Amino acid sequence: MTKAKFWTVGQIDATGVRGPHEKELEDIGFSEDWTISIEMFPEVNIHMAYTYLGDEFGDGIEAEFKFFLSGERACWVPGEDSATFIDIVMDFMERKIKRIEPFENHYEKKTELMEKVLKQRSEPFTFLKDNDIKKLATFLSAKVWKVDNGWQIRKEFFPKIFIDIIWSEQNDLDIKFSGDNLSKNIESYHIEFIGIFFLNHILRFITVNNINKDLPDICYKMFSRYYTKNIGNWDHRTR
Numbered sequence: 241m242t243k244a245k246f247w248t249v250g251q252i253d254a255t256g257v258r259g260p261h262e263k264e265l266e267d268i269g270f271s272e273d274w275t276i277s278i279e280m281f282p283e284v285n286i287h288m289a290y291t292y293l294g295d296e297f298g299d300g301i302e303a304e305f306k307f308f309l310s311g312e313r314a315c316w317v318p319g320e321d322s323a324t325f326i327d328i329v330m331d332f333m334e335r336k337i338k339r340i341e342p343f344e345n346h347y348e349k350k351t352e353l354m355e356k357v358l359k360q361r362s363e364p365f366t367f368l369k370d371n372d373i374k375k376l377a378t379f380l381s382a383k384v385w386k387v388d389n390g391w392q393i394r395k396e397f398f399p400k401i402f403i404d405i406i407w408s409e410q411n412d413l414d415i416k417f418s419g420d421n422l423s424k425n426i427e428s429y430h431i432e433f434i435g436i437f438f439l440n441h442i443l444r445f446i447t448v449n450n451i452n453k454d455l456p457d458i459c460y461k462m463f464s465r466y467y468t469k470n471i472g473n474w475d476h477r478t479r
Contacts, residue, residue, distance in 0.1 A: 245310060246287070246308040246309065246310050247308065247309040247310065247314050247315060248307070248308060248309075249307065249309070249319035249322055249323050250319065251315075251319075251466065252309065252314070252315050252317070252318070252319040252322065252464045252465070252466050253318065253319035253320070253464065253465055253466070273290055273291055273292045274289075274290050275287055275288065275289045275290070276288045276290075276333075278329060279381070280317070280322070280325055280437070281313065281317075281379075281380060281381065281441050282311075282313070282378065282379065282380070282381050283311035283312040283313040283314065284309070284311050284313050284314050284316070284317055284322075284441075285309065285310045285311045285314065286307065286308075286309055286322065286325065286326055286329070287307070287308045287309070287310065288305055288306075288307055288326065288329070288330075289305065289306045289307070289308065290304075290305055291304050291306070307323075307326055309322055313444075315464055315466045315467055315471075316444055316463055316464060316467050317437075317440075317441070317444075317463075317464060318462075318463070318464045318465070319464060321437050321440065324433055324437075325433075325434065325437060328426075328430045328433060328434060331426075331427070331430065332398060332425055332426055332430075335425050335426070336425060341423070341424060341425075342423065342424075342425070342426060342427045342428065343427065344427040344428045344429050345423050345427070345428050346428045347417045347422060347423070347428050347431065349428075350415075350432075351429070351432060353432075353436075354415070354432055354435070354436070357436050357439065358413045358414065358415065358439075359413075360458050361413060361439050361440075361442075361443060361458060362407065362412065362413035363456045363458075364443050364446045364447075364455060364456055364458065364459050365391065365407040365413065365442075365446070366409075367446050367450050367453065367455065368391060368446065370386070372445075372449065373385070373386070375445075375449070376393070376442070376445055379441075379445045380393065380395055380438075380441060380442065380445070381395065382394060382395035383395070387406070387408075388408075389408050389409040389410070390406065390407045390408035390409055391405075391406070391407045392404060392405070392406050392407075393405040393406075393438075393442065395438060396419070397431075397434055397438075398421065398425065398426065399421060400419040400420040400421040400422075401417075401419040401421050401422050401425065401426060401431070402417070402418045402419045402422075403415065403416070403417055403431070403434065403435050403438055404416040404417075404418070405435075405438065405439060405442065413439075415435045415439070417431050417432075417435065440462045441462075443458065443459050443462045444462050444463065446459060447459040447460065447462065447463075460472070
C-alpha cells in the first residue's frame with residue numbers, strides 16, 4: 241500500500257523549496273489523542289489533529305491542534321483556501337457543540353465580493369461539454385445535470401447544507417444556499433466563502449480538461465503556487 245503524503249498549508253503556498261521537516265511529514269503517523277478528517281473535495285482531505293498535553297490531575301494543562309492535508313489533489317488548492325476552510329469547519333464544530341446559532345444569516349443576499357466572483361468566473365463554464373457530466377460529478381463529489389440552456393451543480397458540504405451553482409448559456413452564473421441546517425449552524429459569510437471555493441474547484445476541472453485551449457486568465461489563477469510551479473504547464477498564461 242502506498243504511504244499517504246501529508247502537506248502543510250505552508251508547503252502548498254511555497255515556491256517549491258523543501259523545508260527541513262518535509263521528510264517527517266511524508267512519514268507522519270497520527271499519535272494524537274484524536275484526529276478529525278474531512279473531505280473538502282475528492283482527493284483534497286483535511287486532517288485536524290488534537291493533542292492534550294495535561295494530566296488527569298489538571299496539572300500542566302495544554303492542548304494544540306495541527307492541520308495537515310492529503311490526497312492527490314491537495315496541492316492543487318491554494319493554501320489560503322484550505323486554511324479558510326479549516327477555520328470555517330472549526331467554527332461549525334464550535335457552534336454544534338455550544339448550540340450557538342449564527343449571527344449573520346443573510347443567505348439570500350449576495351455580497352459585493354460574491355457578485356464580483358460570479359462575474360469573473362462565468363466565462364469558463366462555456367468550455368463544459370455534455371460528456372463532462374459524470375467526470376465533473378466525480379471530481380466534485382456532487383450532483384451535476386443539464387438544465388434549460390445551462391448547467392446545475394449541487395454539493396452537500398455539511399449535513400443538510402447545500403450549495404447550488406447554476407449557469408446559463410447567456411453567460412449568467414448564480415449561486416444558492418439551502419438545507420434544513422443552514423440557518424442553524426453556519427454564518428452566511430462562511431457559506432459564501434465555501435461557495436467561492438466550490439466555484440474555484442469547478443474552474444480547476446475546466447482548466448485541466450481543456451489544457452490545450454485558450455482559456456480565460458482566471459482559470460490559471462485557481463491553483464496553488466506549488467501546482468503552478470511544479471505541475472502546471474502554462475507559464476505563458478500567468479501574468
